[in-house]
Amino acid sequence: MPSSQTVTIDQAKLLKVIHERGEVSQEALAKATKFDLVKVAREILELTAKGFVDSIERTEQRILLTDEGRRYLKDGLPEHQLYAALQREKDPILLEAFKKKAKIDEQLVNIAIGWLKRKNWVAFSKEGKKTFLRLLPRTEDIDSTTLSLIADGTIADHLRDQAIAVSLQNLKKRKIVEILERHYRVARLTPQGKALLEKGLKVQRKLETTLTPSLIISGKWRKTKFKPYDPTEQVPPVYYGRRHPVIEVINEIREIFLEMGFTEIRGPLVESEFWNFDALFQPQDHPARELADTFKVAKPTKAKLPPKEIVQNVKKTHENGWRTKSTGWGYKWKMSEAERLVLRTHTTATTCRHLSKAFKEWEPPEKVFSVDRVYRNEAIDYKHLSEFMQVEGIVVDKNVDLRHLKGNLKTFYGKMGFKKVRLIPSFYPYTEPSMSTLIFVDKFNSWMEMGGSGIFRPEVTYPFGVKEKVLAWGQGLDRLVMLKLDLNDIREVYSTNIERLRTTPVIF
Template sequence: MSQVLHPIEKTMIKLLQSEKNLTEQQIIEKTELSPDQIRRGIEWLKLKNLALVMESEKFFLSLGKNGLAAKQDGLPERKLVNLVANGPVPFDDLRKKLLEDMNVAIANAKKNNWIEITKNESTSIVSLKQKPDQTSEEKILVQIGEGKIPQDQVSDQSALESLKKRPDYIILESIKTKTLALSEHAKSIDVESADSGAIDVEADVPRVYAARTHPLKDTINEIREVFVSLGFSEISGNFAQPSFWNFDALFTPQDHPAREMQDTFYIKDKLAQGFATPSQIKQVSDSHKKGWKYSWSQDTAKKMVLRTHTTCVTIKYLAENKPSEARVFSLGRVFRNEKVSYKHLVEFNQVEGIVVGKNVSLRDLMGIQTEFYKKMGLNKIKFWPTFFPYTEPSLQTMVYNDRLQKWVELFGMGIFRPEVTKPFGITKPVLAWGGGIERIAMLKYGLDDVREFYNNNLNWLRNVPKCQ
């Protein structure tokens, strides 16, 4: 009996009998078939064992915004050594010229042993130790230039990894390719005599997928329902926040590393107006001056940022309402200027809550957390002492992952320090906790890479169980 073939299959087989191992794009270019027809034909040929599909992936590099600027004007450390090439320069003068590049320029120039820093009575002086040759990182910037090159063309992979760690220097693009080859049987098929008129009554009918919410959204809704069932009310706030509420109100010093542009997204040329009352500003300023012993700047507190946590919503709620008793939580997206990896994203979802009461204690907080995790289906829980900037004492929640057979970190929690609550007139203890929702969702759905939630893998999205 002759092989039953669709006209699409006939066209592809005939082409591959004359030209071996073609990619999808090559088949599209050599036939009059559409991309959808080609993809359909590939699946049909695979099911009939008439074709072999080989998948490959290649990575390409191009320069991001900061990479292009560094190619044109030089890396921060190169700018620094150029400024001190003709003699020592005071720290303050360098900072005025290098601006936000100052810290990274100093760090890399010192690491490369290019500069020497000495101190006099009034300031620090930077002088040149040696005139540096072109670095491997600089050579890579020139090699990539304005275009795009394969990653394997870069010989110094260590220097490339160093550049990747710099924000918006290197853009890594992955291109996946499918190559099609005929099976031994298909190579000898006479496509002209193959039957294309028969109807396969045993063929699968098209699958219909009902609409559904995203698994991550399901997790968010479940967490919201759990906290409401525990007697909590939800509060919300804006994604863009003044540094005052995102950092200062939480007793984070203005020279803290978390405030660097490498860790936080700042909104360019945007300053907050009327962000707090004069009394709130004075109390927070006094708290910083007393606790950190430095000159607090209101201009720094005005800078607008994409919130790095939802605690800014919580502390503003406390400052405006001054509740004697409260149970509230917030759910929402937060933003961190981090390198994307299997466990880090530049934006993710966070849940956070507080309890205010006369006699509440750390034991109450552990009880609330234990009940929350049990309702989420996580039963093996322990608490570990740790440090957080605005709580004392502080604990880290550990949950046992049966699949990985190890303990993993989830929420952080503690009691707000007096430096956080007293400036706003809150005298009773405030229990606080917070953590990333994606991390809980990874445990629920058995994922090892947080990026899977955002990859739009329809096969996974359609088949993941609705209830966990």
């Protein structure tokens, strides 16, 4: 075992550089010694353990103007631009009239008004529904001073000024400046390290780090000195490359369905209202087809519909029930409504496309599934997203019934880790009977609804020439992902938080 007062040749080089410069970053040490950064870090760690060097973490802050900030430095902050424009008007100023005639971007005006009020440069008054502005004397603006200091590179000298510090944070919130931090380590000699250099360094010969087969066979290992290892020493964590956890869950779902004998199908994200609604026997005046729930596509203005025979079958089914023994919806079905384009609201549109190919590209029995993206015009909160994933499957066969549906669902959820599954009566517009699928979640010690299921109505299947029974089920993927990854907020499902992505257990 080498003496704690000896160092390696490489460590001696590092100590001499540190002694010459006083305090040196690891990057500078790597450049001066021509060692790579990993080697420098490792040697500094050993010198620190021996007590010769202190390794200290430093933080360097860089304050920069964003593109918007550089524009405001040149043209003035929005509140300055607006104040200058208002000075050319007579008090009191009618706000709406000013907005219309001012040659200033309306978004900039709206931003500026808030800051004019906050800085107490204008007073507001109301007369009925009209809003008037009255200019107040303009005070010195610390934000302009801060912008100038950043631009000339002297902001660091003024960070102790409380007013400048507050202004800097405000400008950061406004995305006018960005504050970048860089963490790095520097090395400096300890008193023990200085004493060692004054006495003269004792350099040990190179130590072996690996017990090789040749050392063992030749017997040289008996006289070879090896570098000591401390198995209790903390080492930096190593993070491997991996797929996003959501992709891992999707792959698990795919494997389960494929094991169960299903085939995967895909469909377009931009869909005609024909496939998204009409083919599912959803009337053209249904509220779900309005902008409040569905994202409409402006261009192109029309979709290409399937062959005329299928369109006519769907049309007649809506109007009078056609051959389904239903009365239909009893209204005049419009081709123009069916031709409109939307971002698909469910993957069942893809399922309908597949059913329309029956007896042309496939024949019953048939088992297919889909895991794909859908869109709903919903407000985003902790349990809702406007873009999410949906999982669904169908089984087409003349001899299937609800028992087969329940069996498929129990098998799927069982393979996902949920052993208790039950179906309860429910209502869905294109299945009859319809059921909600519930699974028992041990974490909550309660049942949780996962989605809908049932048997497609004849009004959905007959227009495509499918008279066999079609078992169907579907659900949002995100709730399943939240349970698998132990998340509480749906917005975390597609998180790019690197720490969470690194520490989430891998799903095999």
